[in-house]
Amino acid sequence: MCCISGVIIPITDPCFSFFPTRPDPHPNIISFPASVSFRVRPGVPHRPVKSILNDTVQFSSDPPSFYDLLGIPETGNLLEIKQAYKQLARKYHPDVSPPDQVEEYTKRFIQVQEAYETLSDPRRRALYDRDLAKGIHFAFSARRRIGLEFDEQMEDKNEWKSRWESQLSHLKKRSMYKDSGDNMSWGARMRRQRNESS
Amino acid sequence: MALCAFAFPGNLSKAVGADPQKHTTLCSQWLRGTDLQCQFYCKNKQVRKRAAGVCASLSERGEYHSQRPPTPLLDTINYPIHMKNLSTKELKQLADELRSDVIFNVSKTGGHLGSSLGVIELTVALHYVFNAPRDRILWDVGHQSYPHKILTGRRDKMHTLRQTNGLSGFTKRSESDYDCFGAGHSSTTISAGLGMAVGRDLKGRKNNVVAVIGDGAMTAGQAYEAMNNAGYLDSDMIVILNDNKQVSLPTANLDGPIPPVGALSSALSRLQSNRPLRELREVAKGVTKQIGGPMHEIAAKVDEYARGMISGSGSTLFEELGLYYIGPVDGHSIDDLIAILKEVKSTQTTGPVLIHVVTEKGRGYPYAEKAADKYHGVAKFDPATGKQFKSSAPTQSYTTYFAEALIAEAEADKDVVAIHAAMGGGTGLNLFLRRFPTRCFDVGIAEQHAVTFAAGLACEGLKPFCAIYSSFIQRAYDQVVHDVDLQKLPVRFAMDRAGLVGADGPTHCGAFDVTFMACLPNMVVMAPSDEAELFHMVATAAAIDDRPSCFRYPRGNGVGVELPPGNKGIPLEVGKGRILIEGERVALLGYGSAVQSCLAAAALVEPRGLRLTVADARFCKPLDHALIRSLAKSHEILITVEEGSIGGFGSHVAQFMALDGLLDDKLKWRPLVLPDRYIDHGSPVDQMMQAGLTSSHIAATVFNVLGKAREALEIMSEV
Numbered sequence: 059m060c061c062i063s064g065v066i067i068p069i070t071d072p073c074f075s076f077f078p079t080r081p082d083p084h085p086n087i088i089s090f091p092a093s094v095s096f097r098v099r100p101g102v103p104h105r106p107v108k109s110i111l112n113d114t115v116q117f118s119s120d121p122p123s124f125y126d127l128l129g130i131p132e133t134g135n136l137l138e139i140k141q142a143y144k145q146l147a148r149k150y151h152p153d154v155s156p157p158d159q160v161e162e163y164t165k166r167f168i169q170v171q172e173a174y175e176t177l178s179d180p181r182r183r184a185l186y187d188r189d190l191a192k193g194i195h196f197a198f199s200a201r202r203r204i205g206l207e208f209d210e211q212m213e214d215k216n217e218w219k220s221r222w223e224s225q226l227s228h229l230k231k232r233s234m235y236k237d238s239g240d241n242m243s244w245g246a247r248m249r250r251q252r253n254e255s256s
Numbered sequence: 257m258a259l260c261a262f263a264f265p266g267n268l269s270k271a272v273g274a275d276p277q278k279h280t281t282l283c284s285q286w287l288r289g290t291d292l293q294c295q296f297y298c299k300n301k302q303v304r305k306r307a308a309g310v311c312a313s314l315s316e317r318g319e320y321h322s323q324r325p326p327t328p329l330l331d332t333i334n335y336p337i338h339m340k341n342l343s344t345k346e347l348k349q350l351a352d353e354l355r356s357d358v359i360f361n362v363s364k365t366g367g368h369l370g371s372s373l374g375v376i377e378l379t380v381a382l383h384y385v386f387n388a389p390r391d392r393i394l395w396d397v398g399h400q401s402y403p404h405k406i407l408t409g410r411r412d413k414m415h416t417l418r419q420t421n422g423l424s425g426f427t428k429r430s431e432s433d434y435d436c437f438g439a440g441h442s443s444t445t446i447s448a449g450l451g452m453a454v455g456r457d458l459k460g461r462k463n464n465v466v467a468v469i470g471d472g473a474m475t476a477g478q479a480y481e482a483m484n485n486a487g488y489l490d491s492d493m494i495v496i497l498n499d500n501k502q503v504s505l506p507t508a509n510l511d512g513p514i515p516p517v518g519a520l521s522s523a524l525s526r527l528q529s530n531r532p533l534r535e536l537r538e539v540a541k542g543v544t545k546q547i548g549g550p551m552h553e554i555a556a557k558v559d560e561y562a563r564g565m566i567s568g569s570g571s572t573l574f575e576e577l578g579l580y581y582i583g584p585v586d587g588h589s590i591d592d593l594i595a596i597l598k599e600v601k602s603t604q605t606t607g608p609v610l611i612h613v614v615t616e617k618g619r620g621y622p623y624a625e626k627a628a629d630k631y632h633g634v635a636k637f638d639p640a641t642g643k644q645f646k647s648s649a650p651t652q653s654y655t656t657y658f659a660e661a662l663i664a665e666a667e668a669d670k671d672v673v674a675i676h677a678a679m680g681g682g683t684g685l686n687l688f689l690r691r692f693p694t695r696c697f698d699v700g701i702a703e704q705h706a707v708t709f710a711a712g713l714a715c716e717g718l719k720p721f722c723a724i725y726s727s728f729i730q731r732a733y734d735q736v737v738h739d740v741d742l743q744k745l746p747v748r749f750a751m752d753r754a755g756l757v758g759a760d761g762p763t764h765c766g767a768f769d770v771t772f773m774a775c776l777p778n779m780v781v782m783a784p785s786d787e788a789e790l791f792h793m794v795a796t797a798a799a800i801d802d803r804p805s806c807f808r809y810p811r812g813n814g815v816g817v818e819l820p821p822g823n824k825g826i827p828l829e830v831g832k833g834r835i836l837i838e839g840e841r842v843a844l845l846g847y848g849s850a851v852q853s854c855l856a857a858a859a860l861v862e863p864r865g866l867r868l869t870v871a872d873a874r875f876c877k878p879l880d881h882a883l884i885r886s887l888a889k890s891h892e893i894l895i896t897v898e899e900g901s902i903g904g905f906g907s908h909v910a911q912f913m914a915l916d917g918l919l920d921d922k923l924k925w926r927p928l929v930l931p932d933r934y935i936d937h938g939s940p941v942d943q944m945m946q947a948g949l950t951s952s953h954i955a956a957t958v959f960n961v962l963g964k965a966r967e968a969l970e971i972m973s974e975v
Contacts, residue, residue, distance in 0.1 A: 147641075151640070175626070218584050218585060218586060222592075222596060225580075225581070226582065226600070229603055229606060230599070232580075237605045243607075245607060246605075248457040
């Protein structure tokens with residue numbers, strides 16, 4: 059299910075899939091180490107993949123960090139963050155941006171918005187600072203989903219379909235003999251009555 | 257999921273504007289077609305280069321506008337019948353457009369957003385597979401029915417949602433044929449659905465009945481009563497359990513998301529992850545296949561037992577109750593939902609079936625997904641930023657004042673505990689929870705249990721405060737009578753949302769609590785007229801330790817009086833009211849929030865040369881006999897005002913006066929109560945106008961009784 063090649067593979071882990079989107083695949087970035095197998099046999103708990111992440115991550119051109127976006131130092135306090143956000147939001151909101159730059163400005167607005175959301179929440183800011191220190195940048199939604207629980211959830215979702223398919227087939231089978239003579243439930247009697255009269 | 261990572265606005269990488277070729281190959285290789293946003297994003301990618309993101313507007317350039325987003329496909333759908341010829345791809349596009357429309361509409365009117373977003377795909381699938389209104393689709397509570405309303409002919413009226421003379425925020429039978437059953441309180445759909453299924457059987461009809469119920473509503477006893485009966489009767493019906501792991505409201509306390517309350521939720525989560533058992537299932541299937549031939553029936557039975565063994569502990573609960581369990585199912589995959597619903601619909605004799613659908617509250621709107629309360633109920637907001645427009649008021653809500661008062665009492669007395677039924681935010685007890693984590697009990701949507709639970713606590717010498725909305729305590733009435741009042745146990749009831757409640761309408765309106773509480777022999781019934789009185793009444797209730805007591809307060813903010821120091825009230829003398837304004841000829845005796853209207857009425861009447869007496873009764877039970885006697889003897893007219901139904905405060909005053917002989921002379925007594933009909937949802941001002949309890953109405957009544965009809969008309973025309 060996970061062939062490891064230079065092209066992106068449909069794997070459950072967002073961490074890995076994030077990187078190939080980088081526009082300039084940096085020569086330093088190792089294509090997924092072939093030795094890593096993150097699809098393990100059923101029954102073996104899925105290993106978290108963050109540790110592997112660190113080994114493969116080498117970037118020379120980093121995307122702007124949230125701090126750069128807002129134009130504040132990394133030690134900025136909440137007031138500075140708020141002020142920077144307000145200023146930039148007023149500048150980049152699509153309703154007030156110059157018509158020829160709406161796309162660009164909207165994009166910036168969204169980025170600034172996310173930067174503010176993350177940095178103004180002390181918990182999220184702490185997480186973000188940790189990731190920044192490790193040298194990786196996640197969109198907040200990806201960050202939230204990383205983790206063992208999420209991986210397990212993804213695998214389970216694939217199991218769900220097969221499970222309900224078999225449940226449905228059993229339902230169909232059961233309906234054949236459900237209203238046989240000895241089923242005396244009220245509903246069965248009404249159904250028999252209805253079928254006889256129709 | 258990574259596709260969503262850069263589909264979301266937070267993408268910081270330079271992927272945007274990069275090589276489109278590479279991105280389309282990425283898209284085509286993603287197998288996770290179940291994620292609608294990714295799919296939609298893929299479609300967009302082929303056209304544009306940049307990340308569209310999820311937005312209130314569907315425009316491809318990802319702009320956030322405050323005008324209506326373009327919805328070409330949704331514009332062609334007025335009724336579900338128009339959906340029947342759509343392909344799966346078009347249905348997915350319809351779901352996206354429906355989502356945008358819901359976000360746009362709720363941003364303009366306010367309402368319940370998160371729950372509606374979670375059931376978009378389910379609504380589309382249900383209306384596609386089933387034929388409403390012949391097939392009955394019931395929505396529990398009804399607050400997630402916004403997409404249902406849009407698809408069933410009410411899209412053009414969505415801008416009137418929750419407003420006077422507009423659409424109701426819940427399902428309502430008188431509004432549309434497609435709303436099969438009115439809802440507002442939870443956990444009623446399985447019962448009603450079973451009733452509709454049995455009625456269908458008796459009448460010999462052949463339609464389907466589908467009841468959608470959430471996992472929060474599933475914690476209420478009535479849902480089990482219904483499932484138990486459904487299993488026994490074995491009538492064909494479909495129950496859809498909408499599981500989004502949100503049991504209490506808001507779905508978070510002040511400090512972050514809380515895990516769902518109750519043992520059922522963990523059982524449901526276990527149901528969702530049962531990996532090792534799948535292999536056992538495969539083995540069992542293989543064995544039954546081998547048996548084959550004339551052993552078919554036995555093999556089927558073996559399979560049934562194996563199913564029960566394998567499907568996990570939670571599903572056997574439903575199976576034991578007699579419902580056939582299917583699931584869990586990804587509630588955001590239209591393909592899966594349609595496949596399952598079609599199969600179940602086409603199977604002839606199913607009996608009751610329960611489809612366990614897993615959804616995410618607030619799905620599709622990043623701000624809702626991130627928020628701790630998942631944007632359950634919102635005021636008007638800006639779709640681009642998700643920021644709500646909350647008007648700032650000079651005073652806080654009565655709910656907050658109550659919580660602060662209770663905290664002050666609990667700090668003084670360690671026996672004070674608080675109980676609520678899945679309404680930590682609505683009752684303000686989240687504040688109490690933060691301060692006293694071990695003394696606040698959330699029992700799930702189980703008011704009956706909450707009351708008897710409180711009774712049990714009172715037996716052990718604790719001081720339980722049950723904070724349940726006036727309209728929800730109706731559910732627990734027998735417990736109040738039999739378990740609390742009959743045994744004279746000191747349980748305190750704090751009934752919020754008393755009287756008319758505005759946009760939520762008659763389903764949440766607390767019109768009857770004075771009536772049904774004051775008729776109980778041992779109950780002390782009181783109502784504060786402002787927030788300082790509320791503090792004092794909380795203290796009074798805490799001090800009453802030999803009998804049950806209750807107090808009611810309205811929705812809304814305080815009037816601005818000075819609060820007692822340290823938030824600690826002083827216990828009032830039980831059965832004593834107070835006179836606020838001394839006047840002559842006419843006395844207004846108000847109860848609760850109506851006192852404020854009486855004061856305003858006195859101000860209206862003053863310029864016309866009449867000085868009214870305004871009194872605050874404070875207690876409905878025991879009545880302040882001395883106050884009533886003095887008012888009756890020194891005035892010509894006594895008008896009692898309350899925001900409750902007939903049989904409440906006014907009736908008790910009348911009873912006392914009649915027995916005391918006060919009506920035998922020349923006193924004229926007039927009651928002002930809520931009218932004998934349900935007041936529809938709307939703004940609080942409009943509702944009061946409809947009810948006839950505004951200060952103008954009170955003043956006009958005064959003049960009418962005095963025989964001065966012209967002045968009465970003048971006052972009313974000034975409104």
